[in-house]
Amino acid sequence: MFSRTLLCLALCATATSVLADTVWLKNGDRLSGKIKFFDGGKLLLETDYGGAIALDWNKIATLESDQELLVKESAVGGERAKALQPAEPGKVTLANGEAPKTVELTSIQQILKPKPLIEDFVWKGNIDAALDYKRAERDTDDYDVRLKTQARHGLWRHNGQAEYNRELRDDVLSTDNWGVEYALDRFLTEHWFWQGRLEYKRDRIEDLRRQRTVGTGPGYQFWDNELGAFSVAGLLNRTDYEYANGENDNFYAVSMKWDYNRYLIGKSVELFSDGEVGKPLANAADYTLDAAVGLRYKLTDWASLNMKAEKDLVSGSEGELDETRYSLGFGVGW
Structure with a gap:
């Protein structure tokens, strides 16, 4: 007793x-x-x-x-x-x-909660991976891996992204590209910030083989809390293209970036979207679009299932690009 x-x-x-x-x-x-x-x-x-x-x-x-x-x-x-x-x-x-x-x-x-070294340091991110194997009259192997992370300390915020896509059809390589991006935000007020960013894309299959972009401009953070975040940024960019035939092209452009995520149903489902739409200053017909939208279902505090659609479009240039990808995969978050 x-x-x-x-x-x-x-x-x-x-x-x-x-x-x-x-x-x-x-x-x-x-x-x-x-x-x-x-x-x-x-x-x-x-x-x-x-x-x-x-x-x-x-x-x-x-x-x-x-x-x-x-x-x-x-x-x-x-x-x-x-x-x-x-x-x-x-x-x-x-x-x-x-x-x-x-x-x-x-x-x-x-x-x-205070951190042991940097008290107001907040770090979050996720890695999503999708693998698709199809064995039929036409065999398809599709790999899609994406990393997205963000760290903030005081008035500074670091944003990083990396992505790799590879697809084989009947053992013939049909998609092989990767890209990385880094952006640094300096908050001027609670909502307004100034962003500088670097981006590099490499494609081994399409005519447009390399894209390099440097940009800067103002941004606005609508909200950023435990239930989600939404921010937009307007940038002035310098972009360099390199084509498969060895020719090069460069131009200045304006673009708008967005980054949105929102937790639903008691934080078990996350709706997310990010991307950028751009317009070269010298040509009225050209435009670019790189966007993703999807849902993420949390299995545990760190594991999730994700479903995503991506669009990559370059219109009006010598090496026009128009790709749409759909993926279903597994991810980890922190």
């Missing part, structure tokens, strides 16, 4: 430590769980009864947590609080030993 009592107490203590945070809403409701993240007007609370719940920040009266959290009241500075203690409605107390500090909830821009 005594051992059973100790077991119950241990289980209760474990449950309390796992779900030690409390959020009081302005309507009088009280929710218990674990605070995961606050950004973009949404507080993500992990619960054992409803999974991850996104709460509107303006609906919260106060909150409590025994976690060590980084509370940021500006884009650069932040205070590392040992715990959060409830205060009067509209406020919260940052507990730091002998010098607690009570702040307005409206002054807080971000709450996240």
